[in-house]
Amino acid sequence: MSPRSKKQFEALRASSTSRILNAALELFGTVGYQATTIAQIAEKARVSKGLIYNYFDSKEALLKAMIEELSKEGEKIMQTVDTDDPTKMLESIIRGAFNWLRNHEKQNRLIMGLVTQVDQFDFVHDMANRKMKEYMELISELLRKIKFPNHRTEARILTTLFDGIGVQYLVLKQDYPLDEVEEMLIKRYCLPKKGNS
Amino acid sequence: MSPRSKKQFEALRASSTSRILNAALELFGTVGYQATTIAQIAEKARVSKGLIYNYFDSKEALLKAMIEELSKEGEKIMQTVDTDDPTKMLESIIRGAFNWLRNHEKQNRLIMGLVTQVDQFDFVHDMANRKMKEYMELISELLRKIKFPNHRTEARILTTLFDGIGVQYLVLKQDYPLDEVEEMLIKRYCLPKKGNS
């Protein structure tokens, strides 16, 4: 009855789980969480509806798992930034933020859509809230280290800009000069200023 | 022939319509469009479900009416800004944007939630797209007039900041120093620069 090894089973599990998560992300990130049906996810993942409930307790649990995975991925990226030279680190963070936007369009769309609903997806709201504050603190600290004037205010500006870029990029798409804005921010915050000395 | 006067009917209609629109805005702007049911709207507006369909063809038509009203309101505000002195005008626009954020939280939430869904609420997406570009052009032109260096790039920054502030304010609420950021932007863009002369 059990000719498959444990490893095979686990591989199966992993494969199905990730197929489901990928399909869900694809749909949540385009048509939205509420407008996506379990049937659509099952079809896109080429899996039966029932199987989804073997791995996830509910549609919301599936969402939660996705958000958590996303949160972990975000942390992982943060840990790869160089921690010695504050200027290099800031540049690394800025470039990382822009790359995130480029590579996680669906995720951004999803989160943006969820974060607007009050009292319903508190775990998303909380995560967004926490991340925003973490970013703020980190960047503020870096700007202080590189002796950028008004470092707190500038950190506010910079983090706010990140979110603004996210929204504008999401709406304007190719019309938004992502590369240009990236270089401009690098220049403003990571290069030695001439006239500000 | 007519037992209630035309005026009476008109008043009745206006009252119901606005009650419905208000209730819908309240709900769409908090729990979201899709998560809001017609029954909830009817209850909040203290009106029967059926009556809503006397005034709006469908749930989506109700949304459309709301968005259009919003769009008009936006235009009206834009027309009130002083058009003589570019510096004054820019300040007026910036202050207007912040006041909009303060007074239209529900609307912002709603639009932000809708704009993320692709191929579903194109009229919202289109409006957002158009407004963003209009703002960009207007501000760019003003910065050029007041001889702000790199006026196009700075206009990009400023409009992007508006959206970013919207997102952060929406998530962080009281934790976001709205007033402080407002003053800072006024100072940066509307006051004579010392070192830049």
Place this chain on the structure above:
Amino acid sequence: MSPRSKKQFEALRASSTSRILNAALELFGTVGYQATTIAQIAEKARVSKGLIYNYFDSKEALLKAMIEELSKEGEKIMQTVDTDDPTKMLESIIRGAFNWLRNHEKQNRLIMGLVTQVDQFDFVHDMANRKMKEYMELISELLRKIKFPNHRTEARILTTLFDGIGVQYLVLKQDYPLDEVEEMLIKRYCLPKKGNS
């Protein structure tokens, strides 16, 4: 308070009532009774929804009134047929039946649609039943008088044919040779037979 004479009021009543009945017939007879809404009737009659309920207790009462009017009209037509010469009378009846089909398409459609529903429009069913039997008796008697062989069976055939023609005309419309069939029936039943003597 009552500056209008009784006659004026009655004229008003008659006008509205008949406008409503006409509109209802138009709609019942094309889209069907159930598919027709009171709102559609009101609109077509250029009358308010409420007024319809001044004259008719309910949608079904409106239908009943229509059917009754129709029934009376049918009787009136029957009374106009010449009662002296049985052959002439038969011809008159046959021609009358064909003219009825030509002039009462909507009514036929309506009745045909209603008569199929069991336990719902018994008054229609009953009327149809009664009319069919009356016709059968009358024609049978006439055929007997003109010494048509197998007069009962032939009466059955003839009345059945009337209904069949109704159905086929209703479905095939211009493709059905109504005039041709009319002449054929007249020839068969109302002219002296050559070979059958």
Place this chain on the structure above:
Amino acid sequence: MSPRSKKQFEALRASSTSRILNAALELFGTVGYQATTIAQIAEKARVSKGLIYNYFDSKEALLKAMIEELSKEGEKIMQTVDTDDPTKMLESIIRGAFNWLRNHEKQNRLIMGLVTQVDQFDFVHDMANRKMKEYMELISELLRKIKFPNHRTEARILTTLFDGIGVQYLVLKQDYPLDEVEEMLIKRYCLPKKGNS
């Protein structure tokens, strides 16, 4: 991979589908299509409302499926008639038509009810139209072969009679002498005439 065998699923599907179709026919054919609710069908089929939508896209699709099945059944019956001897064939067709009336009361009622509504169930109208013309052609040809005088006109009479019998039987039920009329038609059209030789 699959817990229930393909066959098991197939059997389940077939069972549910036919239960639903039977229940729908029962109701459509008595109270009528529009007056029948999905809830009633579900209850009579001892099935949940939702399941109906697993098999049929909509109430109208359910009707369409029923009509199509009916159309196929009609063709099947037509193919069983003896094709060698035209007289035998004609008798077979006449007897077939009467048996159809006896065994398909609900279907006839349903179709008769639908065919009266214009611009709404065109597929029913079209089918009725087509069948009528097919029958007309076939019978006309047979009468020609057996050298019946005025074969076209007589074919018209005969097919019209079929429909008329349908209507009268539907209204008069047991009061209509179906058997008697059947024998009479057989005698008139399928037996060698005395005086016509």
Place this chain on the structure above:
DNA sequence: CATGAATGAGTGTTCATTCAT
């Protein structure tokens, strides 16, 4: 007599979830 805004029970339909296999 006449209006049309207002109601609410009822309709077709959807969809997350369960369960026998």
Place this chain on the structure above:
DNA sequence: AATGAATGAACACTCATTCAT
């Protein structure tokens, strides 16, 4: 582990009918 048939609560929407004026 996997299937998909089955459920039923919930939804958007309709419409005959009422009623204040």
